[in-house]
Amino acid sequence: MEKLPPKTVERLSQYRRVLAKYQNLSEPFVFSHDLGDLLHLNPVQVRRDMMLLGSSGNYRNGYKVTDLLTLIDQTLTIPKSTDATIIGMGRLGESLLKHIGSNPVCPVLIKSTFDINPKRINTSIQGVPCYDMTRAPELIREHKIKIAILALYTEDIQAIIDILIDAGIEGIINYIAGPIRIPKGVFLKEYDIRTTLEEMSYNIHN
Amino acid sequence: MEKLPPKTVERLSQYRRVLAKYQNLSEPFVFSHDLGDLLHLNPVQVRRDMMLLGSSGNYRNGYKVTDLLTLIDQTLTIPKSTDATIIGMGRLGESLLKHIGSNPVCPVLIKSTFDINPKRINTSIQGVPCYDMTRAPELIREHKIKIAILALYTEDIQAIIDILIDAGIEGIINYIAGPIRIPKGVFLKEYDIRTTLEEMSYNIHN
Numbered sequence: 001m002e003k004l005p006p007k008t009v010e011r012l013s014q015y016r017r018v019l020a021k022y023q024n025l026s027e028p029f030v031f032s033h034d035l036g037d038l039l040h041l042n043p044v045q046v047r048r049d050m051m052l053l054g055s056s057g058n059y060r061n062g063y064k065v066t067d068l069l070t071l072i073d074q075t076l077t078i079p080k081s082t083d084a085t086i087i088g089m090g091r092l093g094e095s096l097l098k099h100i101g102s103n104p105v106c107p108v109l110i111k112s113t114f115d116i117n118p119k120r121i122n123t124s125i126q127g128v129p130c131y132d133m134t135r136a137p138e139l140i141r142e143h144k145i146k147i148a149i150l151a152l153y154t155e156d157i158q159a160i161i162d163i164l165i166d167a168g169i170e171g172i173i174n175y176i177a178g179p180i181r182i183p184k185g186v187f188l189k190e191y192d193i194r195t196t197l198e199e200m201s202y203n204i205h206n
Numbered sequence: 207m208e209k210l211p212p213k214t215v216e217r218l219s220q221y222r223r224v225l226a227k228y229q230n231l232s233e234p235f236v237f238s239h240d241l242g243d244l245l246h247l248n249p250v251q252v253r254r255d256m257m258l259l260g261s262s263g264n265y266r267n268g269y270k271v272t273d274l275l276t277l278i279d280q281t282l283t284i285p286k287s288t289d290a291t292i293i294g295m296g297r298l299g300e301s302l303l304k305h306i307g308s309n310p311v312c313p314v315l316i317k318s319t320f321d322i323n324p325k326r327i328n329t330s331i332q333g334v335p336c337y338d339m340t341r342a343p344e345l346i347r348e349h350k351i352k353i354a355i356l357a358l359y360t361e362d363i364q365a366i367i368d369i370l371i372d373a374g375i376e377g378i379i380n381y382i383a384g385p386i387r388i389p390k391g392v393f394l395k396e397y398d399i400r401t402t403l404e405e406m407s408y409n410i411h412n
Binding site for chain 2: 003004006009010013014017018021037038039040076078079081082084090091092094095096099100102107108146147149153170171173179180181182187188189191193194195196197198199200201202203204205206
């Protein structure tokens with residue numbers, strides 16, 4: 001199969017999570033409108049995605065849950081897991097590390113974290129060591145780490161981003177408010193709660 | 207001005223953050239392509255948004271930073287702040303509370319939080335009390351809280367969501383992976399790191 005657009009990949013990942021629940025509940029079949037309802041998608045979109053996977057379902061029963069799960073696994077499975085790191089091991093970083101580590105199917109492994117706080121450097125959480133931030137470029141290169149989760153609040157994030165990308169990082173998830181420059185080909189996802197709160201507040205009042 | 211689309215509101219909020227930096231650096235002017243570069247937007251989109259605000263800038267100098275800030279403030283300012291709550295005061299919740307509280311211009315105030323852990327109930331962080339989760343419906347109603355930030359990891363989030371919406375919550379920010387049902391008119395933003403990691407991992411490998 002050729003490379004899927006990022007939005008489709010995101011939906012497949014979401015379908016997989018819903019389908020796993022159906023499987024846990026021993027529900028053998030699911031309809032496109034059920035998936036659509038749960039994921040806030042148009043059922044037509046769901047059916048189009050399933051066609052893309054090679055599954056057409058049927059009008060009476062819908063789609064077979066195990067079939068869809070197998071097809072999605074085959075499509076999303078990558079040859080080996082991607083290594084990621086968390087920059088900043090305060091409360092947010094620790095919470096994310098534990099959450100990601102608790103997911104057995106996650107194709108991303110956190111093998112190291114970084115911080116500038118001497119109290120955290122050279123400790124480890126759930127077997128994952130925390131190193132001095134100054135060692136990040138060297139260790140990211142050496143361990144071919146591809147994804148960086150930025151879990152620190154600072155006003156000057158650009159310098160950190162530049163160092164990470166120079167060391168080989170290709171994907172960034174950023175929990176910090178603030179605009180950053182990244183070169184083409186680097187993936188960025190921003191989880192900026194302040195912007196979201198402003199936006200929601202406006203929508204609720206208007 | 208009539209109600210702006212959510213995407214526009216999100217961009218205005220992002221422009222404001224960039225412009226505040228320009229102001230701090232005593233840069234009096236900014237070009238649409240500078241804003242576009244920093245926020246990964248097309249400059250045409252930026253100019254269209256500025257027109258909407260009523261600012262047209264000029265070819266030689268671009269836009270005046272203070273003018274844009276004033277216009278955005280006027281546009282986004284709501285009559286009074288919106289009250290929000292955080293459900294789950296573990297590491298993630300505490301980190302979010304401190305981050306949101308440190309922003310002087312945020313139009314959202316966190317006045318209470320909720321948890322089920324007896325060690326956290328009846329404590330307070332930065333003056334914000336943590337109540338027993340069982341009191342959430344009563345207190346959300348009483349204090350007219352409109353936004354709930356779900357900062358807990360659980361497999362059964364739907365029951366909590368239903369209770370919150372029934373108590374008057376109109377906006378939900380969800381840090382938990384998993385599909386949820388919400389009625390029309392309720393705003394939802396999902397910050398699901400597992401889906402994002404799967405998607406990035408796929409994109410980096412393909």
